[in-house]
Amino acid sequence: MLAYSPRIRVPFVVLASAVLMLAACNANTGGSTPPSGSTTSAAPSVIEPNKLTVLEWSGYEKDDFWKDFKTASPDTTVKFEFGISDADILSLMEGGSSADIFHFYTGWQQFYVDEGLVREIDTSKLTNWDKVPDSFKKMGQVNGKQYFLPWDWGFTSILYNTAHVSGDVTSWNALFDNKYAKHISMWDDGPAAVTVSAYVHGWDETKITDDQLAQIEREWKTQKPLNLHYWTGEYTDFCPEVISGDIWVAYAWQGCYATALVDGTQPVKYANPKEGRNSWVGLYGISTKTASYDLALKFLDDKLAAVSCGNAVTLFYYGCANQDVMKAITDPILIKAFAIDDPTVLEQTNFTPPVTQAQRDAWTAMWARVKAE
Amino acid sequence: MLGRRGSLWFLAIPPYLWLLLLFVLPLGAVVAISLLPGSGRINFSAGWPSTNQYQQVLETAAYLRRLGISAVMAFAVAASATVLAYPIAYFLAFRARGRATVFLILLLIPFASSYLLRVMAWKLLLGSEGAINWVLTSISLIHEPSALLVYSQAAVVITLIYVWIPFAALPIYAALQRIDRAHLEAAADLGAGPWTRFGRITVPMSLPGAVATFFMVFIPTVGEYVTPSLVGGTGGIMYGNLIQDFFTRGGNWPLGSALAVVMLLAVLALVLIALRLVDLRRVAV
Secondary structure (H helix, E strand, O other): OHHHHHHHHHHHHHHHHHHHHHHHHHHHHHHHOOOHHHOOOOOOOOOOOOEEEEEEEOOOOOHHHHHHHHHHOOOOEEEEEEEOOHHHHHHHHHOOOOOOEEEEEOOOHHHHHHOOOEEOOOHHHOOOHHHOOHHHHHHOEEOOEEOEEEEEEEEEEEEEEOOOOOOOOOOHHHHHOHHHOOOEEOEOOHHHHHHHHHHHHOOOHHHOOHHHHHHHHHHHHHHHHHEOOOEOOHHHHHHHHHHHOOOOEEEEEHHHHHHHHHHOOOOEEEOOOOOOEEEEEEEEEEEOOOOOHHHHHHHHHHHOOHHHHHHHHHHHOOEEOOHHHHHOOOOHHHHHHOOOOOOOHHHHEEEOOOOOHHHHHHHHHHHHHHHHO | OOOHHHHHHHHHHHHHHHHHHHHHHHHHHHHHHHOOOOOOOOOOOOOOOOOHHHHHHHHOHHHHHHHHHHHHHHHHHHHHHHHHHHHHHHHHHHHOHHHHHHHHHHHHHHHHOOHHHHHHHHHHHHOOOOHHHHHHHHOOOOOOOOHHHOOOHHHHHHHHHHHHHHHHHHHHHHHHHOOOHHHHHHHHHOOOOHHHHHHHHHHHHHHHHHHHHHHHHHHHHHOOOHHHHHHOOOOOOOHHHHHHHHHHHOOOHHHHHHHHHHHHHHHHHHHHHHHHHOOHHHHHO
16 A cells, blocks of 8 residues: 555645645735726836837737837837737736736726726826827726727628628628528627627627527527638638638628728628627726836827827728827728718717626637537 | 666656656646636635536536547547558558658658648648639539638548648558568568568557557547637537637636546547557557
């Protein structure tokens, strides 16, 4: 018996070590993060390091999208780290990322504030803040405080190929239409699926019941074979298929719509569903851990400046929170993509609401079951 | 001066330390996280350990069904890659002679390119504007090009077989190299023809290498997620994609970890059952 006991103990020792290691990491991150209530906009009096780390999405690190800062602060070292989803970026911040600035999308604001991961933004130090419309500023507010700076934004709607779809698409229901079987593409995202179903059924997406979620699951399971694939990257596995003509009806952001219009190979339209389009806003937050608060503010202020914002519009086909830049758009394709010629479009647009952790978990698990079916 | 035992320890410690830090501890962490009661920020202070996540996995038939589908796909990939790699290994071991090194280098050339690039090449080949669609439409087997060749379970299996074949040939080649040629000569002297020698000496003696190859391909393929993401479409989704989703898109590490541990245990069970059924020592004699 004794001869075997060390071998038996080894896995337990290893497991216990792993747990202790994780617990220590957890304690460290938790301990070093001040509660959100204690964060203020007051800048530290110490000399800040002349370097910034930005937790970004791949593609946004290109100089074009922070050109104004790069020109104004050539000596500052800016390092980019990457996340691949909103959940991933939140996990990285929770796990103690050293990023000074992080970028995520609407629906996740509350988590950062509740967990004390974000510092309030001192908007008095932003020279471009007056160019941001109030509706966008509100997206960055939690509990009446400005924690986030809105930057990129866009629509979500149905992109369709008029060579294969007769008549106008007038409802999100088009994603469930058997006529387009194997030529439909839905975004690979549980919360997005719930949002679409909520629009179709006229439900409040922030108050989805268990029965409604069960119905949503059944409907998306039935819809699954209609898809060519679930897309994950707008410019990697989605837009090329739209341009090649393989996808006829899709859940899409306006970036791909503009790309397809510029390409011109396929005749495409972007629907104005009777349930309304969806709209999302990209937000930047400054980490409570930053030692370069003023520099981070300067970086974000310069992101809002004309050149950086303009490049987001002209190179990425994403809207930017600087309304002067949006008003200056003259390219007919961009006017179409952002529906600038339709003054009523925003009245019919549903902005992505914040949802709870429990809802996100339930919706993600629902989508995993749909995919697993 | 180190003694014999000291030298052994000196040589053994680095790899064991490496394994402990980069395999055993992360695996322990995954197990520990899978025992968390809920999602959100990792916190072992409340409700740990809990079997909540495992209950959720085991009560969801769709997850287990997808694990079964992934195991069948992995079996098809492993069996096909092993069978297709065998002639290559045989050629290298018995026919290439002085040029074996050159052919071995040629076999390894695909490793010089990125895995993603090789998978993407298949996406281009199978895509609606790809060569295979062009051939099929040219010979009127299909009326119009279809993207469905690429987004399917079959595309995942074909691509994975292609990716694995060069890897699969190496252990079989090593097993064939170890066969004492005197056995084959003795069999020939006793009147055994080439097929008899192959069937009664070469195959049995190389079987341990072939079985090792099979498992070398099968085990990682069950948890594969990159290839199905690129060429699988909605039908080719594998169990690994579900795990990836919970980690990267759902932010639900505990459930993702539980799915991973269940897969690990299932694969271990399958391997143990297979090794029980195939007694390598007997077969190889």
